Amino acid sequence: VLRGKNLGKFNFRDKMLHKIINLTVRDVRFPTSLDQHGSDAMHTDPDYSAAYVVLDTDSGLTGFGLTFTLGKGTEIVVCAVEALARLVVGKCLQEIVSDFRGFYRLLTSDSQMRWLGPEKGVIHLATAAVLNAVWDLWARTEGKPLWKLLVDMEPKQLVSCIDFRYITDVLTEEEALDLLVKAQEGKQHREDQMQKEGYPAYTTSCAWLGYPDEQLKQLCTDALKSGWTRFKVKVGADLEDDVRRCRIIRQMIGPDNTLMIDANQRWDVAEAISWVSKLAEFRPLWIEEPTSPDDILGHAAISKALAPLGIGVATGEQCQNRVMFKQFLQASALQFVQIDSCRLGSVNENLAVLLMAHKFNVPVCPHAGGVGLCELVQHLILFDYICVSADLRNRMCEYVDHLHEHFTCPVVIQDAHYMPPKDPGYSCEMLESTVQRHQYPEGNVWKNMKK
Ligand SMILES: C[C@H](O)[C@@H](O)[C@@H](O)[C@H](O)C(=O)O
Numbered sequence: 001v002l003r004g005k006n007l008g009k010f011n012f013r014d015k016m017l018h019k020i021i022n023l024t025v026r027d028v029r030f031p032t033s034l035d036q037h038g039s040d041a042m043h044t045d046p047d048y049s050a051a052y053v054v055l056d057t058d059s060g061l062t063g064f065g066l067t068f069t070l071g072k073g074t075e076i077v078v079c080a081v082e083a084l085a086r087l088v089v090g091k092c093l094q095e096i097v098s099d100f101r102g103f104y105r106l107l108t109s110d111s112q113m114r115w116l117g118p119e120k121g122v123i124h125l126a127t128a129a130v131l132n133a134v135w136d137l138w139a140r141t142e143g144k145p146l147w148k149l150l151v152d153m154e155p156k157q158l159v160s161c162i163d164f165r166y167i168t169d170v171l172t173e174e175e176a177l178d179l180l181v182k183a184q185e186g187k188q189h190r191e192d193q194m195q196k197e198g199y200p201a202y203t204t205s206c207a208w209l210g211y212p213d214e215q216l217k218q219l220c221t222d223a224l225k226s227g228w229t230r231f232k233v234k235v236g237a238d239l240e241d242d243v244r245r246c247r248i249i250r251q252m253i254g255p256d257n258t259l260m261i262d263a264n265q266r267w268d269v270a271e272a273i274s275w276v277s278k279l280a281e282f283r284p285l286w287i288e289e290p291t292s293p294d295d296i297l298g299h300a301a302i303s304k305a306l307a308p309l310g311i312g313v314a315t316g317e318q319c320q321n322r323v324m325f326k327q328f329l330q331a332s333a334l335q336f337v338q339i340d341s342c343r344l345g346s347v348n349e350n351l352a353v354l355l356m357a358h359k360f361n362v363p364v365c366p367h368a369g370g371v372g373l374c375e376l377v378q379h380l381i382l383f384d385y386i387c388v389s390a391d392l393r394n395r396m397c398e399y400v401d402h403l404h405e406h407f408t409c410p411v412v413i414q415d416a417h418y419m420p421p422k423d424p425g426y427s428c429e430m431l432e433s434t435v436q437r438h439q440y441p442e443g444n445v446w447k448n449m450k451k
């Protein structure tokens with residue numbers, strides 16, 4: 001593989017001209033359910049998985065992308081990626097990124113395939129996987145980590161990547177440009193600050209729903225020792241359990257550290273309000289995904305009812321697209337925007353959401369964890385701070401302590417902060433040995449398992 005090695009011989013024009021000659025997509029699964037990692041009130045046995053995309057170019061440079069799944073059904077996402085492949089293969093990188101908005105539309109608005117979405121569900125996960133690989137390829141071509149590619153882009157070029165269709169009633173291209181231009185002030189200072197301190201993170205690793213109390217206590221003790229100050233607990237299956245677990249963790253972390261709770265869509269609206277009210281004594285900063293991710297007005301009602309208790313509503317890991325986020329913001333239905341690098345249409349659609357959240361003055365606290373989500377979304381939140389929000393109040397990026405060892409450039413956490421990645425690309429390249437072992441169903445990890 002020539003990847004990276006022969007970059008020096010390209011001049012700027014040449015390197016953008018390389019043509020995508022092949023797309024491969026593989027079904028890669030990790031048996032995390034065996035130990036209840038990632039378990040919550042609705043997803044009791046997740047096997048963290050990915051549809052993993054590799055784009056080969058005629059220059060030997062390679063782009064890597066993925067979207068996240070919970071195991072079964074990853075083969076459907078793989079199929080959807082294969083259906084999109086013909087729209088990518090044969091194109092030059094330059095052709096794509098010089099009209100990235102157009103390319104985003106090509107993928108999301110194909111007149112036959114859009115019937116499968118549009119811009120939601122499996123086909124949108126597939127779009128994310130493909131576009132994540134394109135962004136990775138672009139960043140590698142420039143020899144920069146993705147966050148830096150974004151930070152160095154002119155505001156005009158950034159907005160040219162966004163499809164404003166369906167959101168101009170809230171954010172026009174001109175307004176977006178204006179927001180980005182205004183946020184240029186102090187940009188260098190914030191970049192230096194991130195290089196020094198990193199971006200604040202919280203951990204979800206202590207309190208998955210399936211962890212017994214003893215394990216929760218041990219993990220919490222370890223996390224406190226490593227400097228974590230913000231913790232998320234899974235709730236929603238049994239109120240008594242929730243009270244007990246929240247009490248343990250609040251006692252352990254003390255009154256000044258931050259606690260969040262996450263119900264993963266378990267409740268109806270009224271039930272959410274009464275259940276969370278009973279957990280209010282533990283002073284959670286937010287309740288995450290209290291009800292259906294599609295119920296915007298339901299979230300608004302919950303937000304309104306819980307505001308007097310000082311509890312906000314967070315959602316986004318299963319928010320389908322920018323249109324939904326627009327309405328959540330318009331309806332004051334969330335107080336924390338949880339962007340997801342693999343649910344929305346890659347960087348392009350996430351840029352739109354970051355800008356809308358900024359306009360509404362709602363903090364973005366990305367969803368991460370799974371497999372690869374931390375690696376990806378750290379780039380977006382660094383960009384958000386440096387070039388959009390310029391604000392760290394009530395902001396933090398999720399962190400989960402699993403599966404990083406399978407990546408060629410795993411996240412670096414220091415003192416509960418994400419340190420800016422240095423390697424070129426979008427950090428989603430997996431070790432080839434991992435992919436082979438974990439490929440479903442033929443990899444060694446799965447071959448002998450009765451699943
Ligand atoms: C099934 C997954 O682990 C979810 O529980 C997880 O993404 C969770 O909602 C989170 O916020 O990290």
Ligand SMILES: [Mg+2]
Nearest residue numbers: 262288289317
């Ligand atoms: Mg969650």
